[in-house]
Amino acid sequence: MAQRTTEIVVGFFMIAGLIALLFLALQVSGLSPKAATATYTLYANFNDTGGLTPRGKVSMAGVTVGTIESISLDKQTFQARVAMSIHADVDNIPSDSAAVIRTSGLLGEQYIDISIGGDMESLNEGDTFYSTQSAMNLERLISNFASGR
Amino acid sequence: MESSAYITLKDVVFSRSGRRIFDGVTLDIPEGKITAIMGPSGTGKTTLLRLIGGQLRPDSGQVTVAGHEVPRLKRKDLYRLREKVGMLFQSGALFTDISVYENVAFPLRVHTALPEDMIRDIVLMKLEAVGLRGARDLMPSELSGGMTRRVALARSIALDPELIMYDEPFAGQDPIAMGVLVKLIRDLNSSVGLTSVLVSHDVPESLSICHYACIIADGKVIGEGTPEELREHPSEQVQQFLNGQPDGPVPFHYPAADPGADFGTNGEAS
Amino acid sequence: MIDRIASLGRSSLEVVGSLGRATQFLAGVLAGVPKPATGFPLLVKQVYSVGVLSLAIVVVSGLFIGMVLGLQGYTILSDYGSEAAIGQMIALTLVRELGPVVTALLFAGRAGSALTAEIGLMKATEQLSSMEMMGVDPLRRVIAPRLWAGFIAMPVLAMIFSVVGIWGGMLVGVEWLGVFEGSFWGNMQSSVDFVDDVLNGFIKSVVFGFVCAWIAVYQGYDCVPTSAGISSATTKTVVYSSLAVLGLDFVLTAVMFGDF
Numbered sequence: 229m230a231q232r233t234t235e236i237v238v239g240f241f242m243i244a245g246l247i248a249l250l251f252l253a254l255q256v257s258g259l260s261p262k263a264a265t266a267t268y269t270l271y272a273n274f275n276d277t278g279g280l281t282p283r284g285k286v287s288m289a290g291v292t293v294g295t296i297e298s299i300s301l302d303k304q305t306f307q308a309r310v311a312m313s314i315h316a317d318v319d320n321i322p323s324d325s326a327a328v329i330r331t332s333g334l335l336g337e338q339y340i341d342i343s344i345g346g347d348m349e350s351l352n353e354g355d356t357f358y359s360t361q362s363a364m365n366l367e368r369l370i371s372n373f374a375s376g377r
Numbered sequence: 378m379e380s381s382a383y384i385t386l387k388d389v390v391f392s393r394s395g396r397r398i399f400d401g402v403t404l405d406i407p408e409g410k411i412t413a414i415m416g417p418s419g420t421g422k423t424t425l426l427r428l429i430g431g432q433l434r435p436d437s438g439q440v441t442v443a444g445h446e447v448p449r450l451k452r453k454d455l456y457r458l459r460e461k462v463g464m465l466f467q468s469g470a471l472f473t474d475i476s477v478y479e480n481v482a483f484p485l486r487v488h489t490a491l492p493e494d495m496i497r498d499i500v501l502m503k504l505e506a507v508g509l510r511g512a513r514d515l516m517p518s519e520l521s522g523g524m525t526r527r528v529a530l531a532r533s534i535a536l537d538p539e540l541i542m543y544d545e546p547f548a549g550q551d552p553i554a555m556g557v558l559v560k561l562i563r564d565l566n567s568s569v570g571l572t573s574v575l576v577s578h579d580v581p582e583s584l585s586i587c588h589y590a591c592i593i594a595d596g597k598v599i600g601e602g603t604p605e606e607l608r609e610h611p612s613e614q615v616q617q618f619l620n621g622q623p624d625g626p627v628p629f630h631y632p633a634a635d636p637g638a639d640f641g642t643n644g645e646a647s
Numbered sequence: 648m649i650d651r652i653a654s655l656g657r658s659s660l661e662v663v664g665s666l667g668r669a670t671q672f673l674a675g676v677l678a679g680v681p682k683p684a685t686g687f688p689l690l691v692k693q694v695y696s697v698g699v700l701s702l703a704i705v706v707v708s709g710l711f712i713g714m715v716l717g718l719q720g721y722t723i724l725s726d727y728g729s730e731a732a733i734g735q736m737i738a739l740t741l742v743r744e745l746g747p748v749v750t751a752l753l754f755a756g757r758a759g760s761a762l763t764a765e766i767g768l769m770k771a772t773e774q775l776s777s778m779e780m781m782g783v784d785p786l787r788r789v790i791a792p793r794l795w796a797g798f799i800a801m802p803v804l805a806m807i808f809s810v811v812g813i814w815g816g817m818l819v820g821v822e823w824l825g826v827f828e829g830s831f832w833g834n835m836q837s838s839v840d841f842v843d844d845v846l847n848g849f850i851k852s853v854v855f856g857f858v859c860a861w862i863a864v865y866q867g868y869d870c871v872p873t874s875a876g877i878s879s880a881t882t883k884t885v886v887y888s889s890l891a892v893l894g895l896d897f898v899l900t901a902v903m904f905g906d907f
Contacts, residue, residue, distance in 0.1 A: 231688060234695045241699045245803030248810040252845045256738050256813060258836025283840075430780050459782035470777035473768075484781050487685075487788075529777075 267294065267313035268353040272327040272340070277308040278363025279338045280329060286312045286340045293318045296340065312340060322347040323355070329363040338363060383408040383540060383572045384429055389438035391421070391428060398424055400596035401438070406589075411566050411573040413587035415580065417618065420593050422576040423467070426542045429574070430464060431455045443539065460488055463533030463541040467548060469525035471517040471532070477504070478513040481532045488536060503531040507561060523554030530561060540572045541565070547579045559586055580619055584608075592618055669865045675786045676794055676864075689792040690799075697758045697793070697860075698800025702807070704757055705750055709808040712745060713737060713815030720816075721824050730824070734831035735838040737816035742839060742848045743904070746809035748896050751855035754801055755888035759863035762793055763884040766867025767877035775868075790868060794860045801856020802849055809848070847903045854895060859888045 274280075277299055286294040294314035302309045314321070324345030331338050351357070384406040391399040398421040406412045416422055427433045428440055431447045440447045445458055471480050481500045485491060491499075504510045507527040517525060526546065533541055543562065547555050563586050565571050577583045584590060584604040591601035592615055600607055600615040607615065617625035633639070720733040766789065769775050775785040813835075820826045839845065863884045870880035 231692070235688075235691050237699050238691050238694045241694070241702065241800075241803065245806055248803070248806035249845075249849075251810050252742060252806060253841055255832065256742065256809075256835055257839040257841040257845050283843075432776065432779060456782040456784065459780055462780065464777065464780040466773045466777050468773050470773035472774055473772070484783075487781070487783050 266316035269311055269313050270351055272310050272357040272360050273307040274360050274362045276362040284339050288342045320350045323349045323351050326359040327357040328361040381408055385441040387439040389435045391435045408572050409570040410588040411586055413575045413583040413590040415583055416593035423544055426544055461539045463538040465529050465533050465543045467545045469529040473517050477515050477528050481535055484535045503535050507531045523550055542574045544576050547582050672865055676791050693792045693796030694800055697796045701757045704753055705804045705808050706811050709811035710815040713812030714819045717816035717819030730826050731830035732834055733820045734835035738813055738835045738839050741809045741812040742844050747805045747848050747851035747855055750805040750808045751859055751892040752889055755859045755885050759859050759884045759888050760881045762863040763867040763881045767870040767880050771872035790864050793864050797860025798857050802852040805852035851899050855892050858891050862888045
């Protein structure tokens with residue numbers, strides 16, 4: 229009988245652990261059950277990625293539509309090549325849209341904002357953004373301003 | 378020797394942390410008899426039992442139990458052999474977190490697949506044999522020293538072993554408990570023909586129940602034979618041990634420097 | 648001088664030897680997989696004494712640590728006008744670091760020392776020896792269930808600790824200091840990543856649980872079977888477990904979070 233009580237208590241203990249894990253997953257990290265949505269990959273070449281990091285967000289009109297997958301150097305053009313995965317349900321990005329690196333707030337982290345173009349055709353898996361705008365470099369901006377140009 | 382040997386030790390050498398405990402011990406323990414192994418404290422009598430039980434390995438020499446050479450046995454075979462061997466530890470070594478009943482049932486539950494009502498019958502039978510059937514629901518901490526040892530004895534015989542080893546069964550017991558244990562050991566041997574090995578330094582009790590005895594000192598067997606033979610033994614060392622004389626071949630003093638050096642009386646006239 | 652070097656050499660040999668014995672011991676424990684029928688009740692009993700009985704201290708400590716984090720975080724962050732970020736601060740600190748580490752330290756003190764003392768006492772009273780003589784391997788019967796119980800209970804405790812801590816932080820931040828509840832949770836959810844933070848913290852607690860339980864059972868099994876030996880083994884369990892947890896925490900953090 230004592231053995232049975234122990235078993236029940238241990239069972240509750242394990243359930244408490246499971247509930248805690250679920251709480252951490254859903255409430256704390258905001259993981260939604262459909263998090264593993266299908267994505268497709270787009271590329272963009274930048275002259276300067278600044279402080280952009282993998283796992284940073286990609287947004288459109290302020291709404292997150294994907295994440296940055298990797299950043300690598302293109303040896304031919306000496307440009308940074310950024311791969312980003314975009315949620316599959318956002319499948320109508322006009323092909324003349326531009327990828328812009330922006331900073332959230334004055335000192336926040338950098339992310340890619342897609343500014344919408346007007347083309348009828350849309351970008352597909354593996355396509356590269358035609359126009360890009362590199363990171364705003366605060367130091368360079370200030371030194372340009374100071375030297376009067 | 379009239380019956381065949383159940384345990385044979387041949388030229389066993391064993392040393393621990395640089396100290397040689399056994400230096401060529403040769404010993405035969407006959408089947409179905411009570412054999413007492415006696416010797417002064419610290420001569421490694423318990424170690425001898427551990428060598429027989431395979432918990433320790435000798436540096437050289439052979440230890441044979443029931444035809445198996447113990448140090449050479451594989452783990453699995455060793456554990457199978459141990460099911461046939463009961464051992465009564467000096468402290469009893471009952472499992473303190475379970476009751477007397479569960480303690481005696483423990484070897485049965487582990488080694489057999491008997492149904493619960495049969496286990497119950499066996500356990501109560503064994504407890505009855507040691508006179509503690511009424512104590513089955515007590516916890517080990519509620520038992521006296523003598524009762525602890527009797528419960529431990531019931532547990533060692535739960536599986537009906539062929540051999541039982543007693544490690545200092547009389548140490549620290551009052552005369553009545555001692556008498557009870559002596560009777561139990563003798564009854565077990567005579568009723569089921571259990572081979573018994575008794576390690577002790579209580580000379581009168583041991584000699585009163587054993588059929589055969591041997592005395593170990595300084596890592597060697599210094600005398601063996603029946604109790605009568607031992608009492609007539611010519612060796613001074615044996616006589617000193619049996620009669621409990623404070624001085625003799627076994628010195629009263631632990632080896633030490635010349636007393637003069639320690640007490641600072643060197644070179645003085647008186 | 649030569650004597651000093653010799654004693655250094657001797658103690659290093661001792662350390663290496665004891666590490667070797669501990670590893671051999673671990674291999675011996677893990678080698679035998681017990682039969683489910685006999686092993687499971689033993690395991691349940693140990694999970695109870697190692698895990699469930701540690702629950703109270705873990706919950707209380709978690710609550711207080713979360714509340715302190717909320718209070719301290721609020722004082723600092725309100726200087727920058729960003730007190731809404733305390734949700735994120737509390738959650739990240741707890742899930743990544745304090746949850747696994749503090750739980751492991753409490754676990755070593757509460758359950759580890761008890762394990763060592765229990766096994767040490769069983770050794771001193773010849774219970775382990777007598778089990779061996781009965782043809783039962785104490786490594787499988789006594790040690791293995793305790794090791795696995797630590798391994799199972801520790802992550803559960805660490806997660807409960809984190810959750811209670813976050814709740815305590817919310818109590819202070821939202822209920823008492825008046826941070827807007829929506830931004831408390833919102834900030835938390837946007838900054839805590841399930842795989843990178845929650846899962847990595849979980850892995851940490853699994854590692855710590857294993858190491859703490861291993862140290863505890865080994866110290867008990869290896870102790871000198873006297874009262875002085877048991878007490879020194881218990882002390883060693885707490886000291887070694889704490890050092891191992893803190894050291895491993897650094898290594899794991901460097902591996903998990905250090906690559907960018």
